[in-house]
Amino acid sequence: MLERMEMMKPVGVILDQCLNLQPGEQLLVLADTDNLRIGQMFALAGQMRGAETIFLTYKPRSRHGEDLPGIIAEAMKAADAIVAPTAFSVNHTSARKAASDAGARLIFFPGCKEEMFLDGCLDIDFIAQSQVIADLSEVLEHGREIHLTSNDGRTDLTINITDRHAVPQNGICHAPGTISPPPCIETAVAPVEYTTQGVVCIDGAVVPGGEVLEPFMLTFENGRIVSVDTSTKDGRMLEDLLASYDDKEIYSHVELGFGLNPKAKIGRGVELEDEGEFGTIHLGIGNGITFGSTIRASGHIDLVVRHPIVTVDGKVVLKDRKLSF
Structure with missing residues (x-):
């Protein structure tokens, strides 16, 4: 009771x-x-x-x-x-x-x-946090190119967002037609179709799936995953998950999302916390119509990076879990 x-x-x-x-x-x-x-x-x-x-x-x-x-x-x-x-x-x-x-x-x-x-991830001031989301969304709204890197040098990914609109999900759904998935409060943007290029180390989580305990590398060419590092258990799990959809578009990059919930934590067994933890980013692949992409697929998967360095048009906006505008 x-x-x-x-x-x-x-x-x-x-x-x-x-x-x-x-x-x-x-x-x-x-x-x-x-x-x-x-x-x-x-x-x-x-x-x-x-x-x-x-x-x-x-x-x-x-x-x-x-x-x-x-x-x-x-x-x-x-x-x-x-x-x-x-x-x-x-x-x-x-x-x-x-x-x-x-x-x-x-x-x-x-x-x-x-x-x-019960774990406190919904115990936040959604209205106050919405201002942080609005500020970051404004940066993405006017951005053209995002460069994703990391302190260890393993990640080097280029994402074209020219003329794309930010999609904030701040937990506040007061206006008709608005959506949000708390505790995953975030802002996201769809890349220009089939343009993402480079490599990224997935070390946070796979959604659906859970926390990544054995990080693995992904390679993107022309906006699609062309290689999954299967030397780790988590990499093999993702490869099997992708194959299970039997859909070539499940490999397509359709979203870059920023986790912005200060009380969410990866590894609690709650998917929405895995992609909502403040200071992380996630790469969405598969169906992207709800983010402004034209790519349709039979499902959607989010791949979380714990400590990214994110620059927009050459200016750092996220590093060491801190935002700067």
Whole structure:
């Protein structure tokens, strides 16, 4: 009972601070069968706030971005606000895009686990942190080329973002059509298709998958992964994961994201924390339509780098886990 009461506090923060849920609004709680208890808490909290609350559940998908049943897609389009604690992300789906286009506000929790409602990663001032996200987004909005390096010299990656728009996900979904996946608060940008070049050491996490304990190298040519270092266990796991999609576009680079949650930590077993830890970056590959890319794929994978050095048009914006503008 005490644990349930502790979990209700961040549930309330999500509905009040992040979604700004109002009495009379139509709230859709969308939970797969792996997350029924969390879904029930959101449904109860929504009812307590006077929202017209609808709770739908479905069989977990097999991977991020896998399309949802049609009946759920229709319900999403009709909702004012949506909360989706699920095993796999609803973000990279046609149903999510249609719901956003219709004006639904969405908070989604891919890789959802009860631990994220207990470990403090949601105990932040989302509104205050949104200013940091806005400042970095402004830099990306006007940038043309990003250079990703590292202190050990293993990473050297060039990313073209000319005329691309930043996609901030700050946990604040007050305006129609906005989305965010707390505790992974971030800003992201899509590279120009098939232009990313170079090498990068993945030493943080693979999402879905978990913390990387044996770092490995990736090589990008013309925007696609052409080589995975399989000398480590984690490298072999990624190679197998990529092959399992049987989709050439799963190898395509579609996102550069910056983790900006000061209380998120890699390795707690919560995917959203793995890519949200402050000072890290992640390279998204696969489906990129929600970031402004034209590349479509059957799934989306994020690859996290712990201590990157990031320059935008020759100016350092991130080094040693510190931002500078």
